[in-house]
Amino acid sequence: MYLSKVTPTDWKYEQTEPIASGHLDVSEGHKIFWVEYGKPDGEPVMCVHGGPGGGSDAFVARFFAPERYRILTFDQRGCGKSQPSASDDDARPALRANTTADLIEDMIKLRAHRGITGKMHLFGGSWGSTLSLAYAIAHPEQVSRLILRGIFLCRKxxxxxxxxxxxxxxxxxxxxxxxxxxxxxxxxxxxxxxxxxxxxxxxxxxxxxxxxxxxxxxxxxxxxxxxxxxxxxxxxxxxxxxxxxxxxxxxxxxxxxxxxxxxxxxxxxxxxxxxxxxxxEANRHQNYILDHVERLKGIPIHIVHGRYDMVCPMFQAEELVAALRQVGHTDVDYRRTPAGHSMLERENCQALTDILDHLPLPGSA
Structure with missing residues (x-):
């Protein structure tokens, strides 16, 4: 029987142990949980999980060469090990002050807390691609590259x-x-x-x-x-x-x-x-990301999208790439894989690892 999920032998890099972790007080009673892997003085990359509400996983560090990258993962408000949790009997505290703008502010506070002062890569899939794009639209000066999988525009x-x-x-x-x-x-x-x-x-x-x-x-x-x-x-x-x-x-x-x-x-x-x-509810008809793609023109973007993705069908990636090209973005690497949605689909995993292995080194031409 064919199974599409990545197996232990498919990974290029072994699972590494965290080099630091903790909770960060952000606002409105929320504490977000974060973990850091890799090289302490390496290229900083913030990993943005899906959902929203999916939480982060240790295996995300395996996409990255640990001797090159400084990998920062975190659980967004209300999920994973962040507090309070929407899994509590009363979910209201976890959903209070839990918006995209709040998550972007948390990312800014987390990078400052971990001493990241320059640009960083953003690595995200599904809702993680949405939040990464929204962050880059709000703060393009802080983003060196976007490495995205399973584009999700969140329109109706x-x-x-x-x-x-x-x-x-x-x-x-x-x-x-x-x-x-x-x-x-x-x-x-x-x-x-x-x-x-x-x-x-x-x-x-x-x-x-x-x-x-x-x-x-x-x-x-x-x-x-x-x-x-x-x-x-x-x-x-x-x-x-x-x-x-x-x-x-x-x-x-x-x-x-x-x-x-x-x-x-x-x-x-x-x-x-x-x-x-x-x-x-009126905002369910938004088209926010495509309406603001011009703010992404200066950021190299890498996109991996499974041709058979039924959670975030590929027409969303097609529309994003077309919109980027329409505003004159010339640095878009778009890879269509024979895979479904998950980052753990074998072909998606391999494509993402290959992209990260071949990013230009800082300072190179």
């Missing part, structure tokens, strides 16, 4: 492709494929995602899940239903992130602690248009 049409599909008509015609969407490729996983929501609410799945997550449970049955809903939300992404995943193993995305934080934070962002240029 991007979210509808993944979360809406044929949900509105699913009850009476689950095989209706008149609207495009990831459900067409993963019908069995889609069934579990859709059936959590009552048929009369399925015309807007993100809003329906928002109502469900925001509701105060009146009893244990309602609490358990809410938890199952977080597992359905997170599990849908976990099952669609790979071309071919070993179905005999547990889906990490459905682990309760992870699912609660991941689903609640993602939905909190998506119902607000990911807080890109605004807030509230």
């Amino acid at each position: 049409k991007d979210l509808d492709f993944f979360y809406q599909g044929n949900a509105a008509v699913y009850e009476h015609d689950p095989l209706d494929t008149s609207l495009p969407g990831s459900y067409q490729i993963y019908p069995e996983a889609w069934d579990e995602f859709v059936r959590v929501i009552p048929p009369e609410e399925r015309h807007d799945m993100i809003r329906a899940y928002d109502r469900l997550f925001s509701r105060e449970p009146n009893n244990d049955a309602e609490l358990q239903h809410q938890i199952r809903a977080t597992q359905a939300w997170a599990g849908w992404e976990g099952r669609t992130s790979y071309l071919s995943l070993d179905a005999s193993k547990p889906n990490h995305y459905e682990e309760v602690v992870f699912a609660k934080a991941f689903a609640r934070i993602e939905n909190h962002y998506f119902i607000n248009g990911s807080f890109l240029g605004g807030t509230g």
